[in-house]
Amino acid sequence: MDRIPQEILDRIVSYITLQPGNDTSFRLSPFSTLSLDWQRAIEQQTFRYLHVTGDDLGNLGDIVVNQRRVYLRHLRLQVNFPDYDDELSNKYETDDERCANNALAMTSLKRLLAVLSTWGPDSGSELSLQLSFRSPGDRKKSLRWGGILEKRYEYSFVTLNGVDECAEAPCVTRFYAECDYRARRIEPRSLYNLMSRFPGAKSAGWYTVEPGVFTLLRQELHDRFIMAVESGSHCMPPILDVEIEGPEYDYDHNLPNLITPYTYDRFSSAFRQLSLGLTNFTFKGIADHSLLWPSPGQSLEPRWQNLVYLEVQLSLQSPSGKWYFRNADSQVGDVPRPPEAPVYRPPGYYDTKDEIEAAIAYERAFEKPDSDSGYPCPAPRDQPNEELMVPLFTAFARALGAMPSLKLAHIEFPNQDLDITFFLSYALPGRVTTYESYLREEERPLPTTPRLLAHTWDWRMDEDLEGMFRRAGAAVHGVETAVRYLPPTPGCPL
Template sequence: MDTLPQELINKIVLCLERYSGQSQAPIIEQQGDHSKLPPYATISSRWRKAVEFVTFHRLSIKSHELSQLEVMMTGNRPKYLKRLSFAITLPEYSEESCGRVESIEEQRCNDETFTQAIIDLFSLVRKWEDAGLVHGLRLQLHGAYSPTDLRDWNQIRLEMAQHKRGIDIFEERWENSYLHLSRPERIPTLSSIVYLRITGHIFRKLAPVVGPGLAAFLPNLQSFYWEFGEVDDTSINVESRASFARMLNQTKLDKCCAAEITFNQDPASDQRVAEPSRIPTGALYDPFSVSLRNFSQNLTSLVLNGYVDSTLFWPPSLETSSMPSWPTLKKLTVFFNMAAPSGEWYFDGTPPGEIEEQWGGSIVQFRDREDAKTLNPFVTAFAKAVQQMPALEHFLLETELGHDIGYWEISYYAPGIKEDGHDNEDGAVFKRNVAALTKAHHVIIPDLRGHGDSGKPKAGYNVARLAMDLKNLIEFFGFRDGTIKAIGTSLGAAILWSYSELFTTGAFSHMVFVDQAPLQNYLEDWGPEFGNLGCNNLEALNAMQKTLIANPKEAHLGTIAACLGYRSHPRPRDPRSDSSQWEDDEAFFLAEALKGDGWWYGKLMADHTANDWRHPIAHAFGPESGSETKVLVVASSRSGCFPAAGPLKVVELVNGGEKEGLAKGVTVDWGGHWCYWEKPEMFNALVIDFFS
């Protein structure tokens, strides 16, 4: 066995099953408790190297597990580590504390715990660096939480209603608390980290200053993604933006070339209400926007989402600075809020008349035209800045005017640079299909409720509600019956089935259903030959829901592994885990998925997996329904979600069991569940041919 080349042994190990029931996922993506690989490490030293490469290539740990990590990472094992995800565990708190907001002392204690966890991690990595064992490391700081935060809220609400326990205010306890670095000078400097991802809004909110604060200790940082959220207290938000600006101005990131910074803010639901100012009292301009302008001048790519003004692009008259320039910037994407940091609106409109006030506040959106007084200086500064970007290949300046209004945008692609859609939308998963489809069709790709940049309500997590949203969309555009061609992938297919059950198929001339069986769960007459390969029973659903809440990244990585055919059913020439395509696809889909609420996703999956669409499909589409809608079913032999026979059952249901009818099916092998992403040119040709 030792005569085999190391490269061949590595490839053999990459084809093994690491955990039971996950053979459809690439071995590096598989996760579980009892790996099958250790016995292979005993074959020889070369086999041990191959096994350790897989085992230690990507690790996800919590702060209380650091001592175990240090014991485990002996010998050359740190050399194999390329991706490290780190979540920080905060102290637990009592039942009595659940009923009140955090005290200043409790916040300080959490800050100290948070900072010490980072010090401990950086100290460990520094040991590996000093031994020459680690380089090119990608670090994700996956937020922080207390185990008490994850208590069963539904059970507690029930007990409160039954007067079995005292009051519990849940997330209100920490909604105005930011986690800060406490005495950051104690943090070791690391030269091995080239990428830093911070998701600082999923559990407890991390102060935005944590981003540049940590980057100051990473001199070789090449790119980063930071995502933060606001608290409810306006004064705290003002100070957090100012602190971020001060630290970013002080931080030298000479080797950083690509940055993506997102500040999640809920859009104003009632546009009659004035927005609060986010500029410090007495400041003559927005220090947040100015700091980002100064920082961005050494970048090749910048994606920014937040409240910004004209000083992001050009110095104000009261600022003493030289003319800015961006000599290497190739991509600039700015998603700006429709209100300026000063609180002034960039857009105006005519408020509606009488409005019936609703519980929880009214949704009043009417600002649908530019306010020249505020928007013109912003756009003028942007135009002046663009003239100082000689390498620019693409820019996008965009804002959302309201869920019922749409978007305002300016975009540009240099000659020879192909337009590829908007990376910020849930609909961005179809960006590789838009250009081909728009040659003969007007294409609309909505963000579903709870997804992408659409609203994130606490209700509406069922397929029927999403079907009603589709109904509202169709009515908004005023499309005539029989003129719509629809593509429903995965959940999208179920939405179309629900719509058809509720409102008939009359609106549609054609429908395409991509890799979705009419039933996910297993029943007596519907087993593994048809149903979902993973989430097909109550236990699997419960496990998924818990993971979506406690570790959403892990849950979404599992989805990515199952949905991309080159991962679920790899072939010899497919992208491998060290390829740019593998990393780019993962980063893209993970960023899109993390825009949603894991708890909400879990509720939606409970409804989605339980629905049995077999009879509704036969009733709405079958020969006796009177439907004239043509149907194409696309199944995949390389799907990690369904065996091809499951989706193809829809053809049988539409055609009433006959060989010929309004439906036809095709099984592809050039992609998996997301075949439209993996081989867009083949998918586009298939759909365009069907539509024509």
């Protein structure tokens, strides 16, 4: 057995599939006692992915030593918040509970980073770190009409105060927040501040949600993030994926205006600032044109010197309270909602029963009816709102002309159960667009000119806007961008 070369033994062990709970399965760990070669081969698999909790952090530094640090590729820290019973599952978390959870989260984070800081940037391999915050009671749900529709922590956000006091962990090359629906969400400001602890990070994945229809809390979370970006100087990793899940409004609902007294969305603008030094930027959420280009007089013209890949997936909602699309047969929901009086916070942010019930009643006013309730579903919004679409695409065209390294760019909206999404897809010579990659045959020669494929249904850009896209290609590559409109039906030949 000792005659088997280490490389062959490593490969044999790598083919063994672990299937916990299966009667025919077996665990690898006992075989590590056969020899040092077997131990090395097995530990390459067993230490590739580690899932630890806050209680495990005291032993982490003693267990993951020497070559095990090289084997370790994925580390998941799950911080377990206090459990709760069925009675508490029908009540929203209070300020005291949120503060206690945040303190526990910070304690665990500091302990983890204290261990990782000793590993240094030369541990030997790339390390992906995932943070997860949960409670054993989170698996319980209350679906009764008089209580919480989904989770008691629906409007609770993990807030990490004092991140700058934690040790740096240069060994972490990728950081991402858990996006499982059962996990607690980290507020945007904390996600941003966390990046200062990972100076060796090459990529990051941020996932969070908006606090439903409670616009006051939404604005507070946005403002904290904006202030952190404007006052901070954290270096972003070259690759940044951002997904911010927005509240669900029916298509006939009036949306809140979140940009007043400004003429642009400062939240979108902050993400544009973060994107300037990136090579890959993906954004999914609610944003306006300032995600791609500043408003007049807002700041100097940006330049994305190193950006290679850009993907933007926008909600139909805009921060200004207007929809990106209209319904040709109805004007319902097209006017921004006037400010609420009174302005409600989520139910878990009040102390008295009357305030909590008033907040719950406010939330229910925006609930979507069940599919079998007999209420007709609002018609899809299938007509672009030029008031928003033209500034957005103008910003997109200007940004393309300031991205000398760009290869691919794509901007789209959800399809609303229509045939195909509404999108613009841009590619440079020698590349195929996101749309073409699904239809193109490999043996066909690669295009030699910049191309903009537009699937905008029956809507067309005016000559001035088309000209901006054409000139964007000429400015960077000396060849005008070819603008092509795709027919409304999917699967068209290219």
